Amino acid sequence: MKQTAALVSLATSVPPHQFHQNQILAAARGVMADRYPEFETLASLFAHTGIRHRYGVMPIEWYLERRGWPERTKAFLEGAEKLFVDAARKALARADTAASDIDTVVTVCSTGIATPTLEARVAALMGFRSDVSRVPVFGLGCAGGVSGLAIAARLAQSRPGTNVLLVALELCTLAVRHDQLTKANIVAASLFGDGAAAVVLRAGDGGMTRVEASGEKLWPATLGIMGWSVDPEGFGVIFQRTIPDFVQEHMGDAVAEMVAKMEFSLAEIDRFICHPGGAKVIVALERALSLQQGALDHERDVIADYGNMSAPTVLFVLERALAQGMPPRSLLTALGPGFTASCVALRHAA
Structure with missing residues (x-):
């Protein structure tokens, strides 16, 4: 009988910039209202999300200017690397495990493109071993936290006693668009924030x-x-x-x-x-x-x-x-x- 994977620890992290929902609505109105007649009709979406506040990797002024791929990618790489390290270090500390003890890293992210991928970019800073197995996963979107956990658990189960680190990280706010005057874009602006979570898994011992x-x-x-x-x-x-x-x-x-x-x-x-x-x-x-x-x-x-x-x-x-x-x-x-x-x-x- 195979030994199942245990959750040894779980930690979460958010970037430093907190935005209140009314603050985001005001920013969106300033950017879109003059060019999009339907904006005021759709503005009620912001009040019906159930959201009080959320977090972004950039200060709110950054989002008020139109951005292209190079600026978005620069912000993604800088913000994602910091968030990855913070969430991963918290999870490792709670597991009483060193980064050098991690055998496999599963990185789940669909809101930016990085090659080399994020876990490689932070490997030296984290202290991962040179023989650590890297499993970057792109394209799962909102399903990525659950599917990523399933992938990480199967990898842990396949090699009992090894340590698997899962990091699910998304910077949704960087996809804000000034040019797409659509209801879908207004809905996205009313909902999405940035954050990361990290989990250490191990099969064979420990874990409630x-x-x-x-x-x-x-x-x-x-x-x-x-x-x-x-x-x-x-x-x-x-x-x-x-x-x-x-x-x-x-x-x-x-x-x-x-x-x-x-x-x-x-x-x-x-x-x-x-x-x-x-x-x-x-x-x-x-x-x-x-x-x-x-x-x-x-x-x-x-x-x-x-x-x-x-x-x-x-x-x-x-x-x-x-x-x-x-x-x-x-x-x-x-x-x-x-x-x-x-x-x-x-x-x-x-």
């Missing part, structure tokens, strides 16, 4: 919380629901307004299907820990999963404090659940480009 199983569901003909377009200025958000409706209609059956393949039932799940895509998505998840209204309390708290940070957000929710005390079995879920649902079952020892 273990990765029991994982699953994914890819729906056909759904490429246009969520993702990036790419043009000379940078990434452009693809974000359909039908996402909450899609979640409510399809997520329940998808989770039931994935859980059945894990050989247990929905009734055996004590708590759902979900990626909170937005206030409407949280409500849709509660309905799709037949949860009581308000059951996803950590999810609402995280989106209020940080906004939607894409991949790492669900790990911020998990951090709060761990601090409160985990039930015997929890299911992490997230949705991302593809359109894809991803889930990880966690087993917690009392």
Whole structure:
């Protein structure tokens, strides 16, 4: 029987610049209102996200100017490297593990391009060994925290006793666009923030919380629901307004299907820990999963404090659940480009 991977530690990090939601609305109005007649109609979106504040790698003045690929990439590399190191060092300290003891690094990020990838760029600063295995993962978007955890757990399980470091990091704010006067861009401006989470996993010993199983569901003909377009200025958000409706209609059956393949039932799940895509998505998840209204309390708290940070957000929710005390079995879920649902079952020892 294979030994399952344990979560040895979890840590989160955000960049230094905090933006209040009203501050972002004022900035967006100053940039777009004169050129986009529908802006004031859509401005109510900012008040209905459930977000109080969120964080960005650059001061708010940076976002008020139109930026191209070189400026975005420079900001991404500088901000992402700092955030990676901070989150990873916290997780290593909590695991009482040195960077030189890490055997595999899984880096999940879809909001910037770096070659060499982020873990290579910070390797000397972190103190990783020269023979560390690097697994960069791009393109999972909001599903990246859950799918990345599943990947890291399988790598740990394949080599019991080795240490795997997962870092999920996204700088969503750098994709702000002045030229795309669309509802999708306004929605993105009202929701997204920057953040990182790091997890140390090990199979074979220790750890109260273990990765029991994982699953994914890819729906056909759904490429246009969520993702990036790419043009000379940078990434452009693809974000359909039908996402909450899609979640409510399809997520329940998808989770039931994935859980059945894990050989247990929905009734055996004590708590759902979900990626909170937005206030409407949280409500849709509660309905799709037949949860009581308000059951996803950590999810609402995280989106209020940080906004939607894409991949790492669900790990911020998990951090709060761990601090409160985990039930015997929890299911992490997230949705991302593809359109894809991803889930990880966690087993917690009392």
